[in-house]
Amino acid sequence: TGDEAVNRSTGFRITALWEPSDAFNVRASYNYREKKSRPWFTIDGDQDGRHFDFDDDHTTANTPDLDRVRDQLAIVEINYSINDHLTLTSVTGYEDQDYTNLQDTDGSASVVGPPQVNRLVGGDVQFTHIPLRPQWQEDLRLASEDNDFWDWQIGGYYHRGATSTVVDVVKFNATSGVGANINTAFVSHSEEFAAY
Numbered sequence: 001t002g003d004e005a006v007n008r009s010t011g012f013r014i015t016a017l018w019e020p021s022d023a024f025n026v027r028a029s030y031n032y033r034e035k036k037s038r039p040w041f042t043i044d045g046d047q048d049g050r051h052f053d054f055d056d057d058h059t060t061a062n063t064p065d066l067d068r069v070r071d072q073l074a075i076v077e078i079n080y081s082i083n084d085h086l087t088l089t090s091v092t093g094y095e096d097q098d099y100t101n102l103q104d105t106d107g108s109a110s111v112v113g114p115p116q117v118n119r120l121v122g123g124d125v126q127f128t129h130i131p132l133r134p135q136w137q138e139d140l141r142l143a144s145e146d147n148d149f150w151d152w153q154i155g156g157y158y159h160r161g162a163t164s165t166v167v168d169v170v171k172f173n174a175t176s177g178v179g180a181n182i183n184t185a186f187v188s189h190s191e192e193f194a195a196y
Contacts, residue, residue, distance in 0.1 A: 007037040023081040031073040038067065066102040071095070085146055091139040097132035127168040135161045141196075157194040164188070 011033035019025040043052040078090045103126055141155025169182040 007035075009033065009035040025079050027075075027077045029075050031071075033069075033071045035069045036067065066100060068098075068100045070098045072097075085144050087143050087145070089139075089141050089143065093135075093137045095132070095135040097130075097135070099128070099130040099132075101126075101128040127166075129166045130163065132161065132163045135159070153196075155196055157192070157196070159192040160190070162187075162189045 011031070013029065013031045015027065015029040017025065017027045043056075044054040045052065072095065074094045076090075076092045080088045082088060137157070137159040139155060139157050141153055143151075143153040145151045165184075165186040167182075167184045
């Protein structure tokens, strides 16, 4: 097609530190990353009046394809020095990931609209959406350091996460007029607890 394969990433990070006293400080950070790509696909089927087999290793740029990963991460760390040797620390984290993939892997003449409205001239389209949200975690610990005999640390950890995977495959044969719409979904929730 003459199109180029594209792979671009953008991101930024912001960090702030608040120290009202020598015994207390708060550090907060936020990270954002987004990656978009339009990769090459191996042709398997008919395109531009020619027939290609997968093993022939011919490739094409999949123009209507969307492959996007978004990731957000926020962290808040709080430190309080009870005395010269004893420090109480809390670390709270939040992560939000989102993966979207919309592709026409056989290189056919497919018109790809929004995921819920795929209109095909021929060939097939696959839509995959995997949101990982929210991912919460908390780490609370008490540490004793710079002691004459030994240093020690005790704490608790908690993590909660959820994910849902949706795959929507639309297949259509322009010659026979036969088509199929295959939908699958998987939802998962998890929690973790730890003491140390």
